[in-house]
Every structure is written in structure tokens, then in C-alpha cells.
Amino acid sequence: MLQTAQRQSKTKKPAPPHERFLEAFRWMLLTRTLEEKLVSLYRGGLITGGVYIGKGQEAVSAACGLFLQKGDIFAPLIRDQAGRSAFGEPLLDVTRTYLGSRQGPMRGRDGNIHRGRPQDNQLAMVSHLGAMISVTVGALMAKRFKGEKDFIGLACIGEGGMQTGAFHEGMNIAAVEQVPLVIVATNNHYAYSTPNDREFACHDLVDRAIGYGFEGYNLDGTDLSGCLEVIGGAVKRARAGRPPQLIVASVLRLSGHGEHDDASYVTEEMKRQPFARDCLKVAEQTIADLKLADADTLAAWRKEAAAKVDEAIATAQKEAPPEGDKEDWCALSTRDLVDQLETID
Amino acid sequence: MSITYLEAIREAQAKLLRDDKRVFIYGQDVGGAFGGAFKATKGLAKEFPGRVLNAPISEDAMVGTAIGAAIEGMRPIVEMQFADFSSIALNQILNNAGTHYWRTNVPVPITIRLPSGGTKGSGPFHSQSMESIYAHYPGLIVMTPATVEDAYTMLIEAVAIDDPVVYCEHKYLYYHLKADQLPTESVPTGTARIAREGRDLTIVSYSAMVHEALAVAEQLASEGFEIEVVDLRSVKPLDTNTVLASVARTGRLLCVGESFPWGGVTAEVIARVGAEGFHLLDAAPQRLNAKDTPIPYHPNLWSAHRPNANVIARKARALLRE
Ligand SMILES: Cc1ncc(C[n+]2csc(CCOP(=O)(O)OP(=O)(O)O)c2C)c(N)n1
Ligand SMILES: [Mg+2]
Numbered sequence: 001m002l003q004t005a006q007r008q009s010k011t012k013k014p015a016p017p018h019e020r021f022l023e024a025f026r027w028m029l030l031t032r033t034l035e036e037k038l039v040s041l042y043r044g045g046l047i048t049g050g051v052y053i054g055k056g057q058e059a060v061s062a063a064c065g066l067f068l069q070k071g072d073i074f075a076p077l078i079r080d081q082a083g084r085s086a087f088g089e090p091l092l093d094v095t096r097t098y099l100g101s102r103q104g105p106m107r108g109r110d111g112n113i114h115r116g117r118p119q120d121n122q123l124a125m126v127s128h129l130g131a132m133i134s135v136t137v138g139a140l141m142a143k144r145f146k147g148e149k150d151f152i153g154l155a156c157i158g159e160g161g162m163q164t165g166a167f168h169e170g171m172n173i174a175a176v177e178q179v180p181l182v183i184v185a186t187n188n189h190y191a192y193s194t195p196n197d198r199e200f201a202c203h204d205l206v207d208r209a210i211g212y213g214f215e216g217y218n219l220d221g222t223d224l225s226g227c228l229e230v231i232g233g234a235v236k237r238a239r240a241g242r243p244p245q246l247i248v249a250s251v252l253r254l255s256g257h258g259e260h261d262d263a264s265y266v267t268e269e270m271k272r273q274p275f276a277r278d279c280l281k282v283a284e285q286t287i288a289d290l291k292l293a294d295a296d297t298l299a300a301w302r303k304e305a306a307a308k309v310d311e312a313i314a315t316a317q318k319e320a321p322p323e324g325d326k327e328d329w330c331a332l333s334t335r336d337l338v339d340q341l342e343t344i345d
Numbered sequence: 346m347s348i349t350y351l352e353a354i355r356e357a358q359a360k361l362l363r364d365d366k367r368v369f370i371y372g373q374d375v376g377g378a379f380g381g382a383f384k385a386t387k388g389l390a391k392e393f394p395g396r397v398l399n400a401p402i403s404e405d406a407m408v409g410t411a412i413g414a415a416i417e418g419m420r421p422i423v424e425m426q427f428a429d430f431s432s433i434a435l436n437q438i439l440n441n442a443g444t445h446y447w448r449t450n451v452p453v454p455i456t457i458r459l460p461s462g463g464t465k466g467s468g469p470f471h472s473q474s475m476e477s478i479y480a481h482y483p484g485l486i487v488m489t490p491a492t493v494e495d496a497y498t499m500l501i502e503a504v505a506i507d508d509p510v511v512y513c514e515h516k517y518l519y520y521h522l523k524a525d526q527l528p529t530e531s532v533p534t535g536t537a538r539i540a541r542e543g544r545d546l547t548i549v550s551y552s553a554m555v556h557e558a559l560a561v562a563e564q565l566a567s568e569g570f571e572i573e574v575v576d577l578r579s580v581k582p583l584d585t586n587t588v589l590a591s592v593a594r595t596g597r598l599l600c601v602g603e604s605f606p607w608g609g610v611t612a613e614v615i616a617r618v619g620a621e622g623f624h625l626l627d628a629a630p631q632r633l634n635a636k637d638t639p640i641p642y643h644p645n646l647w648s649a650h651r652p653n654a655n656v657i658a659r660k661a662r663a664l665l666r667e
Contacts, residue, residue, distance in 0.1 A: 073413075118445075126440050128440055131405075131409060132409075134406035135410070138413025139414065166437075169405050169406035173410060331483040333452040333508055334452075334486075337506065341583070
């Protein structure tokens with residue numbers, strides 16, 4: 001059934017709001033299920049390196065992936081599992097990358113969230129925050145050069161990443177080039193341990209939109225309906241040739257920065273704020289209130305998500321890791337231009 | 346007819362734009378009637394509408410944009426106004442372009458043109474040679490053409506290569522170097538060139554320093570020494586074999602580079618010859634670079650900062666006496 005949902009998201013005809021809401025909800029559910037499993041694998045010492053989850057940001061992220069069509073460019077970031085899945089990233093890409101399978105898209109060469117399939121328009125983030133904005137702009141320029149029609153790009157960022165020089169250059173160049181770009185910035189009120197007041201001093205981050213020639217919108221990221229409406233609207237406007245769109249969604253990061261981090265610096269007062277609500281619970285409440293699905297259906301969806309996640313983990317766990325002495329140690333695709341330097345053999 | 350090094354770069358870009366729809370040029374002031382700070386794209390915007398685009402002063406975003414376009418099938422050429430400003434784009438070049446094929450299996454065919462090296466009065470921020478920094482990082486090809494012919498053919502090859510290429514063009518050579526005509530043949534990248542044959546000493550060099558080395562060879566010929574000059578052409582890949590073969594003939598090695606002394610291309614050449622050709626050497630290998638200070642503005646200071654024919658000749662004589 002998730003497969004059906006995936007196909008729906010690629011069609012152009014907008015789904016009725018309730019269907020779209022439920023579709024997004026299921027990507028959120030899948031993501032929460034997957035990331036809880038990844039966390040337990042991490043705690044069990046079964047994952048090398050970090051685990052970075054998007055708990056509390058699934059609604060924003062799912063809405064990002066859901067409105068993109070085939071041919072659109074998606075540049076997800078740290079907390080965008082829901083968006084990645086909704087855009088079509090196979091679960092196996094996630095588990096293979098986290099578990100270091102040789103068969104994943106990154107083949108053990110890169111890990112965790114640093115993954116993608118650029119050949120399928122899923123850009124592979126580098127760590128350096130802000131860097132992927134201009135890359136998305138370039139991909140969109142290329143599509144325009146090639147005469148493609150009806151495409152947009154959507155790039156995600158955190159409020160911390162918004163403070164980099166690269167982000168500034170990226171916003172500016174997007175507006176100069178007038179590419180059909182949506183930037184979804186999620187202000188989860190922390191960049192690692194640093195709260196907003198040490199990150200920026202402007203009244204509202206969305207005010208920056210006008211300064212760059214973007215159109216800007218605020219969003220309560222805990223409310224899935226709002227996410228679908230605002231992000232869907234921005235995507236529509238970008239597709240219609242409006243200037244680039246900036247959305248600033250407000251949430252609280254409901255996890256540590258990574259799973260190594262207990263986030264003890266998050267204050268009790270912060271946790272009482274309206275933006276600290278758990279978007280998944282809010283969405284469930286909406287489903288119950290509006291009777292969009294009954295309890296049995298929800299239970300079946302949960303079960304299905306768990307089964308898919310278990311399967312993806314089990315498969316990746318059975319697969320061979322990369323091996324140093326069998327690795328193709330070559331960073332160039334042009335073999336005859338590889339430097340002859342003798343390295344460690 | 347004669348053609349300068351700079352004109353060769355312009356002609357190569359004209360040919361690329363003409364022959365390959367995927368090519369576009371992106372950089373500060375490259376478009377319009379202006380044609381770039383050094384006129385390397387003069388007239389191209391008019392001849393190829395919409396494909397020679399002025400970019401904002403955003404080196405990081407210029408290269409990021411090129412990477413995205415390359416992933417989507419284009420062949421962008423980014424012109425840095427000066428090599429020195431590519432420091433702003435280091436992140437995109439090293440961490441994004443340089444890692445992309447390795448990480449994702451998707452190559453990034455971008456060409457970044459760096460107007461490099463010192464000219465009189467240019468000072469600390471318009472004179473740098475950055476090839477060693479780019480060569481240090483995996484996933485990049487670094488070209489340092491020293492002749493009009495190489496300026497032309499290597500730029501065409503750079504764009505054809507599926508991997509990111511940092512193309513270091515020397516500003517001093519722009520107007521000083523002339524050839525009768527554009528070449529019809531090329532030497533493949535990764536192959537060094539024997540710029541002058543000799544049997545007493547090998548001077549390994551690249552870019553503008555090749556011409557200082559050739560001047561030294563001429564000078565020392567009148568003193569009875571035969572100097573072999575090797576032009577590396579590309580510093581990555583580095584043609585160790587040609588260097589070793591030359592050292593096998595001469596037994597003596599001097600490496601000359603215009604960039605700063607710590608590490609870098611000259612140190613790399615010596616390390617390789619030391620490791621693989623120690624038995625070929627009759628004297629300890631030597632190197633000459635610029636001084637370990639920022640590049641000075643005043644011509645008197647500038648000409649003392651970088652290696653020139655006099656300094657190279659002095660060093661060569663000392664090495665020949667060993
Ligand atoms: C340029 C850069 N500097 C530092 C880091 C290290 N770093 C990784 S994530 C992070 C915090 C990011 O905060 P934000 O952009 O708000 O995203 P969030 O983690 O809150 O989703 C930092 C400092 C980085 N990745 N890139
Ligand atoms: Mg944050």
C-alpha cells in the first residue's frame with residue numbers, strides 16, 4: 001500500500017485533501033518507525049557513526065517530498081527522512097547506508113544521512129551546511145538550458161544552516177537566476193546545542209525572503225494540514241513561474257542533535273511552547289477528530305510500516321560490507337587520468 | 346597571424362560553445378560586451394546568446410551552481426576573476442565536486458578557470474598560484490598550461506573530461522606568449538613535455554616558470570652546460586615517469602614553482618624522485634619556490650619574492666658544481 005502512495009505522489013492530479021493528508025501521515029509514520037529502529041540499532045552498537053533523526057519534523061518533511069513530481073530536484077538535509085521516502089527513496093537505501101552495506105548507493109563510502117541518488121534527482125548532501133542550495137539552482141538552470149518544462153527544485157535547510165555564507169550566496173543566486181526553487185527552512189530552535197538567540201538576531205527569519213527577492217511564508221510545522229497547504233502552495237507558485245519561495249517552519253527538535261546527544265540543554269520552557277507539539281500525534285488527533293481512518297486501519301498501517309522497516313534492516317544486515325583490499329580506490333571516473341602516485345598497498 | 350595565450354583561451358571557449366550545446370560559461374563580468382576582467386570571453390556572449398552569463402560575486406555559489414548543472418548533464422566552465430578568489434569556493438570545489446564521483450558514482454564534469462600567478466603591482470590578493478591546494482585533494486584534475494598550444498588544447502580537453510578540472514592559466518603569459526597559429530594536435534593530459542633537451546641537469550617546472558627555466562637553460566648553455574627542461578603541463582596527474590627518465594639522463598634535479606614553498610608541487614616531485622629514483626641522482630635534489638610571505642605589491646619586492654631566471658641560474662650552477 002505504501003507503494004500505491006508513492007505512485008500517487010508522482011501524478012500531477014492533486015489528490016483530495018484528505019487523501020493527501022493520509023498519504024503524508026503514512027510517510028510520517030513510516031519515518032517514525034524506521035528512525036526508532038535505527039535508534040535502537042545505534043544503542044545496541046550495531047551502527048557505526050552517528051544516527052540523525054527528524055523526530056518532530058516529519059510533517060514538514062513529508063509535505064516537501066509529497067508535492068514533488070518526477071523530474072523535480074530534491075535536496076534533502078539532515079532531518080528529511082519523511083521527505084526522502086515520499087520522494088521515492090527506497091528504504092533499502094537508508095538501511096544499507098546506515099549499516100554500511102556494499103550494495104547501498106554510497107557503498108560504505110559515505111554514511112547515514114549523507115546519501116542520495118543524483119541520477120534520480122535526489123541530490124546527495126555534503127555535510128557543509130548551505131552548500132546544496134546553489135547545487136540545486138545549477139541543476140534547475142541545466143533543466144532550463146535543456147528545454148525541459150514543468151520542473152521545480154526543493155531544498156531543505158535548518159535555521160542554523162541559514163546563517164552560513166553559502167546559504168546567503170545560494171539564496172541570492174537563485175533569485176538572480178529566477179529558477180523555480182522552493183527553500184524549506186525548518187527552525188527547530190536549536191543548531192546542535194545553540195538556541196536561536198545565538199544564531200541570528202532578526203525579528204523573523206522569513207523577513208529575509210523579501211531582501212533576496214523571494215516570496216516568504218511562515219508555517220506551523222507541527223500541523224500537517226498547514227504544512228500541506230503552505231508547502232503545496234509554494235510548490236504550485238514555483239511551478240507557475242513565481243519568484244523563488246522561502247518557507248520558514250517552526251518546530252522543536254524532539255531528539256538530540258544526533259543519538260549521541262541527550263539534548264539536556266533544551267529547556268523545560270522550550271518544551272512547553274506550542275511549536276514543541278509532536279506533529280505525528282497532532283496528525284493522529286486530526287485523523288480521529290475528522291474520522292479520516294478508524295483505529296483498525298491505523299493499526300494495520302503501523303504493522304505494515306514495521307514489517308517493511310524490519311525487512312529493509314534484515315536485508316541490509318545480511319549484506320557484505322565493503323573491504324579495504326577489494327575497494328576500487330579511485331576518485332576519478334577518468335581512469336587514464338588517475339595520478340600514478342604509489343599509495344599504501 | 347599570431348595568437349596570444351589569452352586569445353587561445355578565448356578561442357578554445359568559442360570552439361567549445363560552438364561544438365557542444367552542453368557548454369556554458371559562468372563568472373563575474375564574463376558576459377555582455379565586457380567579456381571578462383582579462384577579456385578571455387570577449388565577444389562570446391554576443392556570439393552565443395544566453396550561454397555566457399554574468400554571475401554575482403558569489404564564488405561558492407558559482408561553483409555550486411556549476412556542480413548542479415553538471416550533474417544534470419551540462420558542461421559548465423566557471424571563470425574565477427582571479428585564482429585568489431577561488432578560496433571562497435574551496436568548499437564546493439574540494440568537498441562537493443572533489444568527492445561527488447567517489448561518493449555517488451556520478452561524475453561532475455566542471456571546468457574551473459583560475460587566472461593565476463603574479464604580475465607586477467598585483468599584490469597579495471591578485472597574484473596567487475593555487476595548484477598545490479587543489480592537487481592535494483582527491484577527485485580533481487589540475488592543469489597548468491605553459492604554452493599557447495597547451496592553453497588551447499588543454500582547455501578543450503578539460504571540458505571533455507568527465508571529472509572536475511581546475512585549469513590554472515597564467516596571467517603573465519596572457520599577453521607575453523604568442524604562437525603563429527592554433528594547434529591542430531594535442532599531447533594528452535598527464536603527459537609531461539620535454540621543453541628543452543639536455544644532459545647535465547633537469548629543471549622540472551610548469552606554467553610561467555617553464556619560461557624562466559628555458560631562459561636559464563639558454564644562459565647556462567653559453568657556460569657549457571646542457572639543461573633539460575621538463576614542463577609538467579598538468580600537476581595532477583603528475584607524469585612521474587617522464588621526470589624520472591629525465592633524471593636518469595642528467596643525474597641532477599631542480600624543481601621550480603611559483604607558489605609558496607611549504608609542501609606543494611615541487612616537494613611532491615622531489616619526494617617521488619627520492620623514493621623511486623634515488624639511485625639515479627648524483628646530487629641531492631633541490632627546489633625553488635616563492636618566499637614564505639604573502640605576495641608583495643611593489644615590483645622591487647615582487648621580483649625578489651618569486652623565483653626568476655637569475656635565482657634559478659644561481660641555484661642551477663650550485664647544483665651543477667656538486
Ligand atoms: C558549515 C558547517 N559548519 C558546521 C557544521 C556542523 N554541524 C552539523 S549540523 C549542525 C547544526 C545544524 O543546525 P540547523 O541548521 O539548525 O539544523 P538542525 O540540526 O537543527 O536540523 C552543525 C553545527 C556543518 N555541518 N556545516
Ligand atoms: Mg536547527
